[in-house]
Amino acid sequence: MTVEAHDPRSKKVQIADALRDEIASTPLPAGHRLASLRDLADRFKVTTVTVGNALKVLADEGVIISVPTRGYFVQDRPSEDGAGQDASAPVSRDEINAIHSEIQQLAARVAELEKRTQPLSGT
Structure with a gap:
């Protein structure tokens, strides 16, 4: 198309x-x-x-x-x-923005946890 x-x-x-x-x-x-x-x-x-x-x-x-x-x-x-x-x-734009913010915060926390566990995975 x-x-x-x-x-x-x-x-x-x-x-x-x-x-x-x-x-x-x-x-x-x-x-x-x-x-x-x-x-x-x-x-x-x-x-x-x-x-x-x-x-x-x-x-x-x-x-x-x-x-x-x-x-x-x-x-x-x-x-x-x-x-x-x-x-x-329907979800409002404010609710969507709040969810996006929460997702970004969670992604940052996951990334931090992954950094902490990387040295452990080599043992």
Whole structure:
């Protein structure tokens, strides 16, 4: 699939629309990891920057979530009947930022622990 030059929408919007439709129509389960930036760029015949911008659009909408160093994942969708509203409500940008911060702190702690155990692994 390629983006259409004659389409009045920007490339990032065309890609975001295509991925949104794919996520909705498949439907991809929550937590499903999307293809890498490089793979998506090859698929749509654009740069990774353009794909990244399209994924940011979807992340801002709450369709997907970005996990640093892991990739992009399909976000939980609200239920159709309204049951379990709190559990399936879209995550706010503040909540996502807090989770990212926690992940970064945990990654730093893991890295520190790995440094401490490296000399032990040689014995």
